[in-house]
Every structure is written in C-alpha cells, then in structure tokens.
Amino acid sequence: xxxxxxxxxxxxxxxxxxxxxxxxxxxxxxxxxxxxxxxxxxxxxxxxxxxxxxxxxxxxxxxxxxxxxxxxxxxxxxxxxxxxxxxxxxxxxxxxxxxxxxxxxxxxxxxxxxxxxxxxxxxxxxxxxxxxxxxxxxxxxxxxxxxxxxxxxxxxxxxxxxxxxxxxxxxxxxxxxxxxxxxxxxxxxxxxxxxxxxxxxxxxxxxxxxxxxxxxxxxxxxxxxxxxxxxx
Amino acid sequence: xxxxxxxxxxxxxxxxxxxxxxxxxxxxxxxxxxxxxxxxxxxxxxxxxxxxxxxxxxxxxxxxxxxxxxxxxxxxxxxxxxxxxxxxxxxxxxxxxxxxxxxxxxxxxxxxxxxxxxxxxxxxxxxxxxxxxxxxxxxxxxxxxxxxxxxxxxxxxxxxxxxxxxxxxxxxxxxxxxxxxxxxxxxxxxxxxxxxxxxxxxxxxxxxxxxxxxxxxxxxxxxxxxxxxxxxxxxxxxxxxxxxxxxxxxxxxxxxxxxxxxxxxxxxxxxxxxxxxxxxxxxxxxxxxxxxxxxxxxxxxxxxxxxxxxxxxxxxxxxxxxxxxxxxxxx
Numbered sequence: 197x198x199x200x201x202x203x204x205x206x207x208x209x210x211x212x213x214x215x216x217x218x219x220x221x222x223x224x225x226x227x228x229x230x231x232x233x234x235x236x237x238x239x240x241x242x243x244x245x246x247x248x249x250x251x252x253x254x255x256x257x258x259x260x261x262x263x264x265x266x267x268x269x270x271x272x273x274x275x276x277x278x279x280x281x282x283x284x285x286x287x288x289x290x291x292x293x294x295x296x297x298x299x300x301x302x303x304x305x306x307x308x309x310x311x312x313x314x315x316x317x318x319x320x321x322x323x324x325x326x327x328x329x330x331x332x333x334x335x336x337x338x339x340x341x342x343x344x345x346x347x348x349x350x351x352x353x354x355x356x357x358x359x360x361x362x363x364x365x366x367x368x369x370x371x372x373x374x375x376x377x378x379x380x381x382x383x384x385x386x387x388x389x390x391x392x393x394x395x396x397x398x399x400x401x402x403x404x405x406x407x408x409x410x411x412x413x414x415x416x417x418x419x420x421x422x423x424x425x426x427x428x
Numbered sequence: 429x430x431x432x433x434x435x436x437x438x439x440x441x442x443x444x445x446x447x448x449x450x451x452x453x454x455x456x457x458x459x460x461x462x463x464x465x466x467x468x469x470x471x472x473x474x475x476x477x478x479x480x481x482x483x484x485x486x487x488x489x490x491x492x493x494x495x496x497x498x499x500x501x502x503x504x505x506x507x508x509x510x511x512x513x514x515x516x517x518x519x520x521x522x523x524x525x526x527x528x529x530x531x532x533x534x535x536x537x538x539x540x541x542x543x544x545x546x547x548x549x550x551x552x553x554x555x556x557x558x559x560x561x562x563x564x565x566x567x568x569x570x571x572x573x574x575x576x577x578x579x580x581x582x583x584x585x586x587x588x589x590x591x592x593x594x595x596x597x598x599x600x601x602x603x604x605x606x607x608x609x610x611x612x613x614x615x616x617x618x619x620x621x622x623x624x625x626x627x628x629x630x631x632x633x634x635x636x637x638x639x640x641x642x643x644x645x646x647x648x649x650x651x652x653x654x655x656x657x658x659x660x661x662x663x664x665x666x667x668x669x670x671x672x673x674x675x676x677x678x679x680x681x682x683x684x685x686x687x688x689x690x691x692x693x694x695x696x697x698x699x700x701x702x703x704x705x706x707x708x709x710x711x712x713x714x715x716x717x718x719x720x721x722x723x724x725x726x727x728x729x730x731x732x733x734x735x736x737x738x739x740x741x742x743x744x745x746x747x748x749x750x751x752x753x754x755x756x757x758x759x
Contacts, residue, residue, distance in 0.1 A: 210478070210501075210505055212474070212475055212478040213478070213482070214478045214481055214482050214501060216498065216501060216502050216505060217498065218502070253596055253599055254598065256598075256599035256602060256603075257597075257598035257599040257600070257601050257602030257603070258598070258602060259602065260599070260602030260603050260605065260606045261601075261602045261605050261606065263606060264602075264605055264606035264609065264610065267606075267610070268609075268610070268613060292506075294695075295509070296502070296505055296506070296509075297505070297506060297509040297510065298506055298510055302699070302702040302703070302706070303698075303702075305702055305705075305706065306698050306699075306701070306702045306705075309613050309616060309617050309705065310617050310620055311617070312613065312614050312617035312618070313617045313618060313619075313620045313621050313625075316621060322621065336620045336621075337620075339691055339694050339695065339698075340620055340678060340694050340695060340697065340698030340701075341695075341698050341702075342695040342698065342699075349498075349499045349502045349503065371488040372488070374488065375488045375489070375490060375491070378433065378489075378490035379490050379491045379492070381490075382490055382491070382492040421433075422432065422433045422434040422490075423432050423433075423434035423435065424432050
C-alpha cells in the first residue's frame with residue numbers, strides 16, 4: 197500500500213486489533229453548529245420567559261432554574277442522549293471520547309463547563325487558538341475532557357457493480373493499480389458519463405480504444421480483477 | 429493477483445446485512461424501541477467483522493467495500509464499548525465515596541484554595557470590623573447600602589430586597605441556583621487559563637464576604653446577619669472552595685505537567701476535577717435550598733438556626749474526613 201496521505205483523520209486501534217479512522221471536524225463546521233444551537237437556545241429562553249415569566253413572582257424561580265439549566269446543560273443533555281446537539285447533528289457531527297466510544301457523561305459535563313474558558317476573552321477566541329494548535333481540532337474543553345468532535349460515519353450503501361464481461365488486462369497490474377481500477381468502476385454510476393469516458397481515456401495508450409469503447413474496456417478489467425474469469 | 433473481491437463479498441454479504449440490521453436496532457433501542465432479541469450476538473459478529481475488515485484492507489479490496497466495512501466496525505465499536513450509566517448506583521457511589529475521596533486526594537489543592545479564600549476573608553472581616561471606612565475600599569457605596577438595607581434589624585427583608593412571600597422564596601431559590609452554581613462553574617472553568625481567574629474569584633469572594641460580615645457586625649446588624657447566613661454557610665462556603673480547588677487542579681496540570689505530556693496531564697486532571705465540580709454543584713444546590721427556605725424563615729428563632737448550623741458544619745467536616753475512607757483490617 198502507498199504511504200498514508202496527509203489528512204485530518206484521527207486514527208485509533210481497537211482491542212480487536214483493527215484501526216479505525218474518524219475525520220475530526222474543524223472550526224468552521226463547529227462554529228456553524230454552534231450558531232444553530234444558539235438559535236435553538238434563544239428559542240428556549242424565549243419560551244421560558246413567555247410562559248413562566250408571565251406568571252409573575254410564582255414563575256420567576258422555575259424560569260431562573262430553566263435558564264440556568266439551558267445555559268449550562270443544554271449540550272450535555274443532547275450529547276449524552278444521542279451524541280450531538282441538534283446543531284451538530286444538522287452538520288453531521290458527533291462528540292466522542294478520544295478512544296472513539298460515545299462520550300461519557302462526566303466528559304460531556306467537563307467539556308461544556310469549560311466553554312467559559314474557551315469563550316475567553318470573547319467569541320471563543322481561546323478555543324479557536326487551541327483548536328488551531330491541536331492536530332485534532334480540540335478546544336480547551338476537549339483537551340481537559342478527552343473528547344473529539346468528529347464527522348459521524350456516513351451511512352452510505354454501495355450499489356452493486358453493474359455486471360460486465362471480464363477482460364484480462366493486457367499487462368500485469370500491481371495491487372494499487374488493481375484497486376484503482378475497482379474504485380473507478382464503483383464510482384462510474386456517480387460520474388457524469390462524459391467524465392467517465394474521459395477518465396477511461398487515460399488508459400488509451402494501453403489498449404488503443406477511445407470513447408465508450410475505452411470505458412467498456414476498463415470496466416472489463418475491473419470485472420476481471422473483481423472475480424477473475426468465472427462468470428457471475 | 430489479489431484474491432477475488434466479488435467471491436469474498438458473496439460469501440459474507442448476508443452476515444453484513446444481518447449485522448447492519450442488528451446495529452440499526454441497537455441504535456434505536458432505548459428510544460421507544462425494545463432491545464433486539466439477538467443483541468447477545470453483537471460481540472461475536474463484531475469480531476468476525478473485524479476479521480473481514482482486516483482482510484479487506486490487507487488484500488487491497490476496493491475503497492467502497494473497505495469503507496462500508498469500516499463504517500460497520502465503527503458503529504459496532506460504539507455499541508460494544510458504550511459506557512453503561514446505571515445511574516442510581518453511580519450516584520450512590522459518587523455521594524458516599526467517590527466525591528469525598530477525591531477531595532482528600534487533592535488535599536493540597538483544597539488547602540491552597542481554602543487559604544486563598546479564608547485569608548482575604550479574615551483580613552477584610554477584621555479590617556472592616558475595626559475600621560468603619562475600609563468596607564468602601566472593597567465594595568461600592570451603593571452595594572454597602574443595599575447590604576445594610578437587607579439586614580437592618582426589625583426590617584422584614586431578611587437577606588433580600590423584596591417582601592417576604594412564599595412565591596418569592598421560590599424565586600430566590602431559582603436565583604441562588606442560577607447565580608451561585610454559575611459562579612462555581614466559572615471558578616472551575618477559569619482554571620484551564622492558567623488558574624488566574626480561579627485565584628482572582630476565590631480572593632474576591634473571600635474579600636467581599638469577609639467585608640460584609642465585618643461591616644454588618646460592627647454596625648450592630650449581626651443579630652440579623654449571622655442567623656441568616658450560618659445555616660447555608662457550611663455547604664456554600666465549602667463548595668466555593670471545592671470549585672476553586674477543581675480549577676487549581678486543572679491549572680496545575682496546565683502549568684506543571686511534570687513527566688506527562690501536557691495534554692495527558694490536563695485530561696487526567698479534568699477527570700478528577702469533574703468529580704469535584706459535580707459534588708460542589710450538588711452542595712450549592714443544597715445551600716440554595718437552605719438559603720431560600722430555611723435561612724430566610726422569620727419563624728425560626730436564632731438559637732435553632734445556630735444549633736442547626738453547628739450540626740451542618742460538623743456533618744460537612746465529618747463527611748469530608750470520613751466518608752468513603754478505606755477501613756483497614758485490625759492489627
């Protein structure tokens with residue numbers, strides 16, 4: 197295999213001996229998620245003051261408690277329940293412990309209490325600096341709590357490859373080349389037809405065909421790599 | 429030639445689909461849906477999948493297939509290593525041993541925080557008791573006037589600006605919660621910024637509380653002030669110090685990580701500080717309840733309040749020195 201490319205992947209090894217990768221989320225995505233959460237929290241404050249606030253003296257106490265809870269524990273409640281606040285969920289983000297497991301409640305409490313420090317002196321300046329310095333985009337609260345904000349793994353299904361007659365490639369292919377062929381064949385349904393033909397044309401010096409014929413030829417190689425000469 | 433991917437897929441596709449369905453069921457379980465009957469298969473199937481994933485990567489199978497197996501493994505990992513809350517038992521263990529033990533483990537931070545709070549407090553208290561002008565160096569004149577107004581003997585305003593009604597007890601309860609616990613949280617959070625904010629908050633709180641106590645005692649309002657504050661003081665003052673200590677624990681990890689990487693030191697400190705702050709928040713909750721419903725009561729005679737306060741202090745001291753202590757075998 198070729199050397200791993202530079203990426204924002206957080207890689208960890210599980211007890212089962214496999215390595216898993218999580219793409220960590222950078223400041224822009226997290227700022228957007230925060231903006232959405234801020235709006236939701238504003239709506240909660242508004243609802244509290246419109247219902248309990250209008251009750252007068254009797255409602256003041258519950259209203260203050262409600263605002264206190266929304267201020268400090270709004271993210272905690274969502275992170276423990278489903279791993280992300282609505283804002284993060286909207287951006288496909290999820291909070292995990294730095295061993296990839298769902299965030300523990302004490303860790304969630306710590307990372308959210310420390311928002312005060314990350315906010316310092318204004319608009320999450322300290323948190324932004326900490327994120328830019330950290331290779332895993334951790335703000336101060338994340339460092340102390342041992343948590344990461346990552347992109348939730350996409351629930352994407354592979355479409356089965358369209359059956360194609362297998363063609364033995366004209367030259368022996370090494371593993372990377374074989375993998376590239378199969379990856380290409382899997383991507384063809386997502387590509388514009390003209391682009392697929394254009395990409396297949398890169399191999400024209402090898403097989404001498406052009407246009408749709410070149411694409412069929414390359415898909416044939418991929419089918420051969422996938423299943424050899426046996427029929428489907 | 430790489431082993432044939434299609435054959436591999438054909439061999440295992442059924443299991444992957446079953447596994448995907450099981451994970452889907454587990455992910456929705458607890459939110460209305462019941463735990464699936466075949467949940468016990470998760471570990472075995474997960475190990476099998478780990479094998480498939482490792483093989484797929486090693487044989488260089490296509491990016492899509494590896495990605496799909498990777499996504500399955502990731503979801504299963506999240507399910508398998510989920511930390512079971514078992515909330516009731518955790519809470520009991522926390523109150524009876526984890527929290528008091530943690531305060532003893534960080535006794536150094538506790539004593540430093542206590543000194544940072546108590547020394548300025550004693551200084552301001554004695555100073556304001558002796559000198560009638562000193563209080564204005566610590567607080568604004570209108571704040572002092574407000575304090576005097578609240579604790580004026582014979583006044584019906586004991587400890588607050590508004591009149592005394594049941595509904596305002598609840599209002600004050602809400603106010604004490606949002607205000608006092610918020611201050612506790614901020615005191616802790618400031619620790620990660622090298623602890624400067626934590627130290628300042630402790631010193632400032634010590635100075636103002638001391639100044640108010642000294643000043644009100646000097647002008648003869650002690651008979652209303654002390655019965656009011658003594659009841660909740662055991663919980664509130666202790667919790668302020670604990671929040672400060674939690675901030676100092678994190679600050680120490682930031683400034684002096686020792687042999688550990690700074691990041692690792694901070695993470696460990698954070699784990700301990702979470703326990704301290706959680707316990708302190710619970711104490712502040714108790715203090716807010718007492719302050720709103722007990723301390724402010726005009727029906728209870730001062731002697732009862734003093735007696736209860738003494739009992740609370742003994743309780744708190746015993747709790748932090750004894751609770752959760754490991755009993756050694758008799759020698």
